[in-house]
Amino acid sequence: MWHDVRALNATASTLLAATLLASIASGVWWLSQRPMFTLRAVTVESLYGMDLRHVNELTVRNSVLGKIRGNFFTTDLEQVRSTFEAVPWVRRATVRREWPNQLIVEVEEHEALGTWGEGRLLSVKGDVFTANLAEADDDHALPAFSGPAGSEKEVLARFAELRAWFAPVKLVPQELSLSSRYAWTVKLDNGMSVELGREKDKNTVKARVQRLVGVYPQLVARLQEGRIDTIDMRYSNGLALSSAALTVPADATKPVKPSKKNKTTTNKTTKQI
Secondary structure, X not given: OXXXXXXXXXXXXXXXXXXXXHHHHHHHXXXXXOHHHOOOEEEEEEOOOOOOOOOOHHHHHHHOHHHOOOOOOOOOHHHHHHHHHOOOOEEEEEEEEEOOOEXXXXXEEOOEEEEEOOOEEEEOOOOEEOOOHHHHXXXXXXXXXXXXXXXXXXXXXXXHHHHHHHHHHXXXXXXXXXXXXXXXXXXXXXXXXXXXXXXXXXXXXXXXXHHHHHHHHHHHHHHOOOEEEEEEOOOOOOOEEXXXXXXXXXXXXXXXXXXXXXXXXXXXXXXXX
16 A cells, blocks of 8 residues: 555545545634624514514513523524424514524414413414413403314304304304314303304304394394393204393293293293294
């Protein structure tokens, strides 16, 4: 080997190249550790250019900054993104570097539509998240939702449908629940709770609501000052209702049959129509 000039030249070239690469890598590492590249600022902006309502400087300082490691070159952007997305009210975040010592974080906030179950919130996009409930209802009272795990978007879609279906009688859903047996119950802004039951087909719930909307003005007229507490629409050709202080006109033309519940309750009357 020592007499092979070509082999010696190749070996020398390889060693020289390795030495140069090591020197360059060391130089880059040394340069990257200079104080000028220490992160000086983390700027938080809205992903869509809108004002951020719940993510602010105090939130970032308390929840995020202490968890960021490294400098401009060595900071793990994916780790920073995950840290921001763990902050209450943050739905999605993107992170990029800005020369020479800053991170720019663009944030999409959750927009709360209502509460979900106990202590959580449902967003307008059907995401369930945890945040301070007092911050969510500072503008207006939030509707209440509940349902089995994984049913959030289904409940959200049904809520939108119910708002449209009850609009002709100027009633607005305030609570909507889907039981473990997938039966629907909606509470309206007049305090009335409506049992809509399970869906036998895609039109079952809609048909029951439309049937109620069609007779609702007559029910209100018949009951006069009585407030309807609950209505059960699961009957195929009728409905059952209960009402406190129920008053039925003497000339009512449609017979009303008391249910068994009426025999044992003195301050609330149940009627099946």
